[in-house]
Amino acid sequence: MSGDEARPIRDLPLITPRDRDIDDHAYLAEAWAMGPLVRDTMGILHSFPHDSFLDLLDEGKTRQVETEGALARGITSGPIFDFLSNSLLTSNGEVHRNRRTPLARSFSFPLMKALRPSVAQAAEALIAPLATAGKVAILDQIAGPMPAQVIAEILGLPQADIPSFTRQVYSAIRALAARSPEVMREAAADMGDLSSYVSNLIAQRRRDNKTDFLSDFLAATADGPLSEDEIRFSVVTLIIAGSDTTRAAMAITLARLLQHPKQWAMLVSDPDHWKGPAVEEGLRHDPVVGALGRIAVTKFVLSGTRISPGTLIMPSILTATRDPAQFANPDRFDITRDDHFRYSPAFGGGVHRCLGEALARIELEESIAAFARHWPNARLAGDVPKMRGITGTRGIEEYQVHPGGL
Numbered sequence: 342m343s344g345d346e347a348r349p350i351r352d353l354p355l356i357t358p359r360d361r362d363i364d365d366h367a368y369l370a371e372a373w374a375m376g377p378l379v380r381d382t383m384g385i386l387h388s389f390p391h392d393s394f395l396d397l398l399d400e401g402k403t404r405q406v407e408t409e410g411a412l413a414r415g416i417t418s419g420p421i422f423d424f425l426s427n428s429l430l431t432s433n434g435e436v437h438r439n440r441r442t443p444l445a446r447s448f449s450f451p452l453m454k455a456l457r458p459s460v461a462q463a464a465e466a467l468i469a470p471l472a473t474a475g476k477v478a479i480l481d482q483i484a485g486p487m488p489a490q491v492i493a494e495i496l497g498l499p500q501a502d503i504p505s506f507t508r509q510v511y512s513a514i515r516a517l518a519a520r521s522p523e524v525m526r527e528a529a530a531d532m533g534d535l536s537s538y539v540s541n542l543i544a545q546r547r548r549d550n551k552t553d554f555l556s557d558f559l560a561a562t563a564d565g566p567l568s569e570d571e572i573r574f575s576v577v578t579l580i581i582a583g584s585d586t587t588r589a590a591m592a593i594t595l596a597r598l599l600q601h602p603k604q605w606a607m608l609v610s611d612p613d614h615w616k617g618p619a620v621e622e623g624l625r626h627d628p629v630v631g632a633l634g635r636i637a638v639t640k641f642v643l644s645g646t647r648i649s650p651g652t653l654i655m656p657s658i659l660t661a662t663r664d665p666a667q668f669a670n671p672d673r674f675d676i677t678r679d680d681h682f683r684y685s686p687a688f689g690g691g692v693h694r695c696l697g698e699a700l701a702r703i704e705l706e707e708s709i710a711a712f713a714r715h716w717p718n719a720r721l722a723g724d725v726p727k728m729r730g731i732t733g734t735r736g737i738e739e740y741q742v743h744p745g746g747l
Contacts (some may be wrong), residue, residue: 350380352646353378356379356382358382365730366663390644391682397635398690402637403635421532439566440571440575443567448697456494456703460700476742476743477742480592484588487704488583491583496555511584594619595742597627597725621681622675632732633655662685724740
């Protein structure tokens, strides 16, 4: 379809803000029933099919949102703005390449593969001792501490620093979503403290000249184009991106497995065989990131609509991973399915695809396997937890599990 034949954006179906009681997937299904591309009351476009998701990752058509979101919220300075101004998550083109390349070289697949035994040990240390507990708060006691501890090990942090480091990480993360003014003040303060901690860590590592991940990264950035702010916030980005998403993915995957006793029993019967498929299905069924923010950089046609430069579009990951054109019974949680994508949209795509995918999969697989080995009779202690959010990083409510199935 040519641009002349395509309809203007104003003719797109208009979706209204959702009722708080409606499930994310149910709301998006209703929106998709109106068309593959819709607009909301703020003028933002939402795209649903998987094919459109891939199309919108084309750097010739769209780019990553940079600081536009922060500016729209009135954030023009301070720790949050500094993070967004200097992170590879919110940059494009040559700036993004300069920020990503040294981190990618240091955060290599061989390094991540070598970490599997220590990640498995960390999972065992958290999960095994709680096998006889009456109830376990999954987020607070396992899914939260686990990713932060792994990142702390990669960075070589002192054990004594890990509790305060973990608290700062999960507080600072809140700055990446719209929150109340009070929460944003707390998040900004902790983002500033986390940034200062990383700055001191970098200075120490430069003095010590060790052979580890952080030292390799600093060597890769020496005499390069990155400023000290960019170097510091590259490490902060690694910490934040590698914590909250893994935390939520671990929690919701465990919940879905316990919600389906036959599939839980399959995992328990052979944890090493089923841990990979279980994680893959958890990522597909309940992605932690709801949608990506992309800004059009040229004119093009999407789903029969003329798109102009500057248009903000949100390609939905939640619908891309449940696209009926791609998956049989897409709403069904099924660890035996064989129609997964080669590259899961849960980790984004294109030049911005998640650098920590290999590490996240290892953490999730080893944790799920440890749950199955040590808590074979586990059951949910209450309702199945809900995930909330259709854009950005989604939130998940705390829930409890009876490890021994009491």
